[in-house]
Amino acid sequence: MINRECGVYQTTYQGDMALYPLPLAKASYGLLLLILLALPLVADSHSMAIVNLIGLAAIGAIGLNILTGYTGQISLGHGAFMMVGSYTAAILSARYEMPFWVGLPAGGAVAAAVGAFFGIPSLRIKGLYLAIATLAAQFIIEWCINHIPWIGGGAQSSIYVPTPTLFGWPFNTEYRRYFMILPICILAYVGAQNLVRSRVGRAFIAIRDRDVAAEIIGVDIFRYKLLAFAVSSFYAGVAGALWTYYLKIANYEHFILSTSISYLAMIIIGGLGSVLGSVFGAVFITLLPIVLVYVVEGIARLFGFTYASIADFLANLRLIIYGGLIILFLAIEPEGLYRMWGNIKRYFRFWPFSY
Amino acid sequence: MFFMDPFFWDLFVNGLLIGSMYALVALGFVLIYKATSVINFAQGDLVMFGGYIAAAGLSLYHLPLWVAAPMMLALMVVLGFAVERGILRPLIGQPAVSVVMVTIGLALVFQGLAAMIWGAATINLPLPIPLKPFIIWEIYLSPINLVAAGLCVGFLIIFVYFFRRSRMGIAMRAVADDQQSAMSVGINVRIVFALSWAIAGLASGIGGIVWGNMLGVDTHLALVGLKVFPAVILGGLDSVPGAVLGGLIVGGVESVAAGYIDPYVGGGTKDFAPFIIMILALMFRPYGFFGREIIERV
Numbered sequence: 001m002i003n004r005e006c007g008v009y010q011t012t013y014q015g016d017m018a019l020y021p022l023p024l025a026k027a028s029y030g031l032l033l034l035i036l037l038a039l040p041l042v043a044d045s046h047s048m049a050i051v052n053l054i055g056l057a058a059i060g061a062i063g064l065n066i067l068t069g070y071t072g073q074i075s076l077g078h079g080a081f082m083m084v085g086s087y088t089a090a091i092l093s094a095r096y097e098m099p100f101w102v103g104l105p106a107g108g109a110v111a112a113a114v115g116a117f118f119g120i121p122s123l124r125i126k127g128l129y130l131a132i133a134t135l136a137a138q139f140i141i142e143w144c145i146n147h148i149p150w151i152g153g154g155a156q157s158s159i160y161v162p163t164p165t166l167f168g169w170p171f172n173t174e175y176r177r178y179f180m181i182l183p184i185c186i187l188a189y190v191g192a193q194n195l196v197r198s199r200v201g202r203a204f205i206a207i208r209d210r211d212v213a214a215e216i217i218g219v220d221i222f223r224y225k226l227l228a229f230a231v232s233s234f235y236a237g238v239a240g241a242l243w244t245y246y247l248k249i250a251n252y253e254h255f256i257l258s259t260s261i262s263y264l265a266m267i268i269i270g271g272l273g274s275v276l277g278s279v280f281g282a283v284f285i286t287l288l289p290i291v292l293v294y295v296v297e298g299i300a301r302l303f304g305f306t307y308a309s310i311a312d313f314l315a316n317l318r319l320i321i322y323g324g325l326i327i328l329f330l331a332i333e334p335e336g337l338y339r340m341w342g343n344i345k346r347y348f349r350f351w352p353f354s355y
Numbered sequence: 356m357f358f359m360d361p362f363f364w365d366l367f368v369n370g371l372l373i374g375s376m377y378a379l380v381a382l383g384f385v386l387i388y389k390a391t392s393v394i395n396f397a398q399g400d401l402v403m404f405g406g407y408i409a410a411a412g413l414s415l416y417h418l419p420l421w422v423a424a425p426m427m428l429a430l431m432v433v434l435g436f437a438v439e440r441g442i443l444r445p446l447i448g449q450p451a452v453s454v455v456m457v458t459i460g461l462a463l464v465f466q467g468l469a470a471m472i473w474g475a476a477t478i479n480l481p482l483p484i485p486l487k488p489f490i491i492w493e494i495y496l497s498p499i500n501l502v503a504a505g506l507c508v509g510f511l512i513i514f515v516y517f518f519r520r521s522r523m524g525i526a527m528r529a530v531a532d533d534q535q536s537a538m539s540v541g542i543n544v545r546i547v548f549a550l551s552w553a554i555a556g557l558a559s560g561i562g563g564i565v566w567g568n569m570l571g572v573d574t575h576l577a578l579v580g581l582k583v584f585p586a587v588i589l590g591g592l593d594s595v596p597g598a599v600l601g602g603l604i605v606g607g608v609e610s611v612a613a614g615y616i617d618p619y620v621g622g623g624t625k626d627f628a629p630f631i632i633m634i635l636a637l638m639f640r641p642y643g644f645f646g647r648e649i650i651e652r653v
Contacts, residue, residue, distance in 0.1 A: 074452045121634070125641045128394045128451050129592075132584050133637050136630040139581075143627040261459055268456050316471040323463030330453045330460070331445055 036182060040175045048174040050290060055181040056243055057282035059188045061266040062275055063235020068264070069273040070196055071228035072208030073122055074130055077137035078236055079259035083252055084141060085111040085237025087151055090159040090250030100164035100171075100245045104184070107241030108234040114141070115233020122225045138257055145252050158251045161244055177246055184242060188235060192275045195231070204228055208273075265322070269329050271338025280337040288325075289318050365494045366614040367607055372500040374606020375507040376569075380562045380579060381586040381598040382514065383555035389531040389593045390551035393443060394451075396458040399580015400465035401556060403572070405431050405563025407469045410480040410572040415473070420483065428560045435556025439549045466574045475574065480567040503565035510561055511599060514554075518595070527551060531593065582609075585629035589636050591646020600644060605629045 040048060064078045085107030092098040092106055118137040122130050145152045153159040163170045164180065171180045195201050203224045206214035215221050244250045262285055270281020293314060300310045333339055384398045408430055412423030442461065446454055482499070489496045518524040529537040530547045538544055563572075566579050586605045590597025612628035636643065 068452060072452075074455060121637050121641075125637055128455065129588070129637065129641055131394065131451075131455055132588060133634065135581075135584060136634050136637075139627060139630045140634070143623060147623060261463075264456060264459070268453075272452070312475060313471065316467040316475075319463045319467030320471070323460040323465075323467065326460030326463070327442060327457050330449070330457050331442075334449065334453060 111237025119229030277338030370610025378602025406567030591643030
């Protein structure tokens with residue numbers, strides 16, 4: 001991933017499909033893991049919070065990329081599936097006093113079931129029609145959570161959950177919560193990498209590239225489409241549940257339509273059909289507003305404006321830059337940051353003889 | 356029986372009037388889809404933008420209505436042209452998800468721009484229409500709803516005439532039918548693409564005036580665009596009469612559902628009922644009432 005790749009002369013299919021194409025790759029993954037583990041030693045609490053947000057976003061983005069990037073089914077309801085996971089975890093932990101390691105997979109499982117149900121129309125409709133159907137899923141789930149008191153917890157539709165603990169070790173600071181999020185993030189990443197190079201992943205890609213051809217070579221389209229919806233929603237559910245334990249509150253406002261859109265933006269800017277790209281996209285979209293605030297505030301200070309006077313301007317500028325970036329990426333680099341990363345790597349592979 | 360109940364008819368008739376306003380917005384949407392196969396998620400934002408220009412002209416710059424309205428419509432036509440030429444045309448041939456995302460990106464840009472130029476506070480869009488409702492058999496009809504419905508019907512008639520009789524309208528129908536054959540008989544497909552966006556801009560502009568007068572103009576006006584989806588799915592994505600019928604059904608259903616169900620669940624039925632119908636339509640008749648049926652078999 002981050003090492004210089006050269007001398008990749010695979011002679012077997014196994015070698016070609018391997019997770020680590022070179023021994024060096026293993027080493028570079030190990031190094032990356034060490035860096036991630038050592039991060040809390042150097043970062044302050046504020047930057048840890050940003051890192052945690054990136055981790056949460058990455059899990060959801062990987063899930064959406066499995067559905068949209070690999071299987072080619074557009075989903076505008078990803079936020080709703082996160083909402084399902086979030087409220088499932090909150091209900092289990094707040095009302096039935098379940099620990100968070102029960103709530104997480106349960107949130108994922110319930111979201112997977114709901115996601116598969118809303119994936120049923122994908123048997124008959126595809127492409128643009130499906131995008132609209134998933135839009136309906138977003139509204140219907142949001143309405144149900146808001147109007148059924150048993151699910152939404154009545155007024156404001158918020159459920160508070162206790163601080164998650166593991167073996168008597170509470171996750172109550174940003175540093176500790178980092179170690180709650182990091183393992184799940186790594187699991188999600190490795191799981192997705194393995195999924196997309198397996199038989200199931202190849203079936204997904206076949207459906208994306210040409211569904212009729214996939215059916216002819218024996219891929220059961222309906223089964224695999226539903227599976228893609230279920231897997232993607234499982235990721236969404238886990239991410240939503242993790243949000244709940246991270247914020248210690250489940251609230252639907254974190255998972256509205258604009259959330260679904262920002263996850264779509266992540267995978268498009270990061271790179272459709274790439275697990276690493278989803279992580280890039282999550283980093284980019286999470287950092288964008290933060291960096292924007294720093295930059296614009298800095299410029300405003302130079303001219304003697306206060307933060308309060310530019311807050312409105314900032315919010316609108318963020319929307320414009322956000323939308324503009326989506327359009328720009330689609331027009332100029334449709335394969336996203338992942339492709340740019342590949343270009344950089346290719347440049348250095350042949351460096352200094354890059355012709 | 357409920358259909359003897361004036362309450363039902365009050366809801367239903369007012370719903371239909373609102374529905375005709377949905378139909379107008381849906382019309383622009385269908386037009387773009389028919390000619391260019393683009394699902395335009397920025398339709399509601401075009402409506403909002405039209406509303407903003409009109410409201411700013413009337414309330415902020417104090418222009419008379421007969422200046423502000425034509426100016427706004429002209430600007431919306433130019434905006435439609437610009438969007439097609441600058442943003443959508445380079446993306447011809449890209450996968451569906453890219454095109455959908457571009458229109459979503461456009462929607463975000465429109466919202467940010469509108470709020471940046473004219474401020475986030477709600478602006479009034481005053482029209483010289485009396486407020487006192489007509490009452491016919493216990494049905495309350497507010498004049499603005501009638502005027503809006505009248506505007507919508509008028510626009511629809513002009514529109515149908517344009518499509519049936521004018522040279523350009525027939526060319527547009529030909530392109531919607533089969534792009535390659537249309538090209539081979541010498542129709543300029545690029546102009547048709549641009550024109551369909553321009554007309555969609557015009558329809559959104561009229562929608563912006565009537566919706567803006569009813570709801571007040573702020574960025575929430577763009578939410579009107581979301582109701583377009585149930586309407587067009589119900590009627591068929593590529594059918595103009597379908598869009599009108601779909602809009603009327605959505606208006607009627609949401610009004611009646613809100614009237615009867617809201618007291619039990621505490622509101623919000625209006626934003627929810629149309630999507631239930633839409634899911635049912637997608638499951639049983641995905642091409643809608645009049646949509647072209649695409650059959651794919653191996």
